[in-house]
Each structure stands twice: as C-alpha cells, then as structure tokens.
Amino acid sequence: HYGNVWFYDRSAATVEDIRNYVLSVEAKTGEKVKMVMIDYFERVQCDVSEDTAASKKVASQIQDMVNDLDVAAITLTQPNKFALGGGPDTELTSYTSIKGSSFLYQSFRGIISLSRPFYTPATKDIDKYLTVNILKNDLGNLDRFDFGWDGKRGEIFTLEDHERDELKELLKLKNASKEDKSGWE
Numbered sequence: 001h002y003g004n005v006w007f008y009d010r011s012a013a014t015v016e017d018i019r020n021y022v023l024s025v026e027a028k029t030g031e032k033v034k035m036v037m038i039d040y041f042e043r044v045q046c047d048v049s050e051d052t053a054a055s056k057k058v059a060s061q062i063q064d065m066v067n068d069l070d071v072a073a074i075t076l077t078q079p080n081k082f083a084l085g086g087g088p089d090t091e092l093t094s095y096t097s098i099k100g101s102s103f104l105y106q107s108f109r110g111i112i113s114l115s116r117p118f119y120t121p122a123t124k125d126i127d128k129y130l131t132v133n134i135l136k137n138d139l140g141n142l143d144r145f146d147f148g149w150d151g152k153r154g155e156i157f158t159l160e161d162h163e164r165d166e167l168k169e170l171l172k173l174k175n176a177s178k179e180d181k182s183g184w185e
Helices: 015-029 051-069 101-107 121-126 161-179
Strands: 035-038 072-075 110-115 129-137 143-150 155-157
Touching: 015 035, 015 051, 051 072, 051 101, 143 161
Parallel strands: 035 072
Antiparallel strands: 110 129, 129 143, 143 155
C-alpha cells in the first residue's frame, strides 16, 4: 500500500536484525534502500543490560549500519525527564534535552526537535502550529522554523505572513501568562 516503503514489524529488534532486514529487502526488490526510520531509539535491543551502556552501544551500531549500508537513518528519541518540566508544549532548543544526549550527539549527524507550542488541553483550540529546531547539523547551520499544523489531516504547511504574525502574538501571550503565573486562558 505504500509503494517503496517496507515495514519491519517485529518488536525487540536489534540493530543486526534491522541490518539483515534492509539487506533482505534489497535482495528481494533489487533496489537500494536509501533510508531507515527507527521508531524509536529505546526500543532497539542489545545484549547490554545497563541502560546508558546499552544506548551507547545501540547508537554506535546504528552509526556503523549507516556507514556500512550507505543508508540515511532517522531515529526517533524521547526528551529526558527534565526537558518537559514546563509541560507537553515545551519547545526543545538544545540537544541536551534528549535522553542519552552525550553519546547520541556524538553518533548523530543531525538532531531535529519538533514541538507544538499550544499542545495542551487548555490551548487545544489554537494547536495549529509546529516548530522545528535544528539542534545539531554537521553539514550546515543551526536554525528554527515555524509551520502550520493540521492534526486532523496530518499536514504541515508553510505559514502565510498573517499566520506568522498571529503565532508571534499568541507566543507573547503564552510567555506573559507563564511569567505572571496566571495560566493560559
């Protein structure tokens, strides 16, 4: 149903399992796999039981797979437990906000965070924006981009000038309400 997209549907996969699956897809289709998406990093298994050591090993193995198979890899990760202290609408602006940041930073070529500034029950009516922050980019600049978001349709779109102005005003109100602790209304 997805054309040239293949899904590895086993839980508790190791990087070696993923590598073998990529090779089997290439053998079956006769085409080169160009990208692997891992959803999500902490679900990848390895033979090390301590969490930090296991994550470090998995990150290294993913980097080796990328190099050996000449594929791009997108790996979804979670923020660390302190990063979202402000709530689910908190914008991540530093790579130190992700779990295992020190060794992931070393292994990953780029790190991108996505956030929705009004992703709360109190602001659900204006939850129509998405922010992309480039937290690490070995090949270019760090940056920030704001987009429109339509969750019902699953669409991300470029903001018009008036929508960008509206977002700036809403963010000012949000920040002001946090400063005076009045809450967002």
